[in-house]
Amino acid sequence: GQQLNQSPQSMFIQEGEDVSMNCTSSSIFNTWLWYKQDPGEGPVLLIALYKAGELTSNGRLTAQFGITRKDSFLNISASIPSDVGIYFCAGQGTNDYKLSFGAGTTVTVRA
Amino acid sequence: DGGITQSPKYLFRKEGQNVTLSCEQNLNHDAMYWYRQDPGQGLRLIYYSQIVNDFQKGDIAEGYSVSREKKESFPLTVTSAQKNPTAFYLCASSVLVRELPYNEQFFGPGTRLTVL
Numbered sequence: 001g002q003q004l005n006q007s008p009q010s011m012f013i014q015e016g017e018d019v020s021m022n023c024t025s026s027s028i029f030n031t032w033l034w035y036k037q038d039p040g041e042g043p044v045l046l047i048a049l050y051k052a053g054e055l056t057s058n059g060r061l062t063a064q065f066g067i068t069r070k071d072s073f074l075n076i077s078a079s080i081p082s083d084v085g086i087y088f089c090a091g092q093g094t095n096d097y098k099l100s101f102g103a104g105t106t107v108t109v110r111a
Numbered sequence: 112d113g114g115i116t117q118s119p120k121y122l123f124r125k126e127g128q129n130v131t132l133s134c135e136q137n138l139n140h141d142a143m144y145w146y147r148q149d150p151g152q153g154l155r156l157i158y159y160s161q162i163v164n165d166f167q168k169g170d171i172a173e174g175y176s177v178s179r180e181k182k183e184s185f186p187l188t189v190t191s192a193q194k195n196p197t198a199f200y201l202c203a204s205s206v207l208v209r210e211l212p213y214n215e216q217f218f219g220p221g222t223r224l225t226v227l
Contacts, residue, residue, distance in 0.1 A: 003153060004153070006153075009151075031214060033215065033216075035218075040221070040223070041220055041221065042115075042117075042201050042203075042218035042219050042220045042221045043154075043201070043218045044218070045215060045216075045217065048215050088153065088154070090154075090216075092214050097142075097207075097214045098156060098159065098169070098214075099156075099214065099216060100153075101153035101154040101155075102153050103151060103152055103153045104151075104153060
């Protein structure tokens with residue numbers, strides 16, 4: 001699978017701040033997924049997106065499927081200490097049910 | 112509780128030894144996957160299986176082998192041919208959908224393999 005471009009690579013944020021990260025691909029995707037991984041654990045699915053332009057929320061998390069189908073964004077509002085972790089994007093192409101993953105965005109929250 | 116279990120959590124291996132990592136799921140999922148995770152990198156697919164007794168190579172299959180004798184189980188063997196096996200290994204599963212365009216994969220807790 002192809003590697004997605006995920007940015008930023010890492011971020012330090014103040015508790016209460018809003019956070020944004022994004023993923024881009026050179027190929028069109030049918031599905032975008034966002035996962036969070038705590039240290040030493042497996043990734044946990046946060047949000048799944050299936051349609052271009054779709055905007056989906058899960059608590060303080062909001063993700064969008066880019067209109068071009070080549071990008072996706074994840075926003076975290078009012079960050080709290082438990083938001084610490086690595087956030088991965090993943091995409092599924094048009095002719096393949098395998099997933100391609102971004103390298104991850106490491107989020108560290110300053111109390 | 113439905114979920115995916117991996118064992119052991121930590122595994123140490125001497126160079127030249129084969130080791131087998133266990134992955135079991137009780138989600139009744141058809142498809143199962145093995146990924147390798149290295150620091151600062153995304154997950155890379157080693158092998159995947161859509162159905163019992165069938166599996167396909169992923170992007171980095173060299174030095175690894177798998178079997179799928181039961182729907183619930185998908186063990187991964189790291190052979191001595193794998194030159195740099197120290198990594199975090201993740202197993203995942205998903206419903207295999209042929210008509211629907213999405214594929215949500217659910218992950219186990221991982222096995223950290225260290226070669227001594």
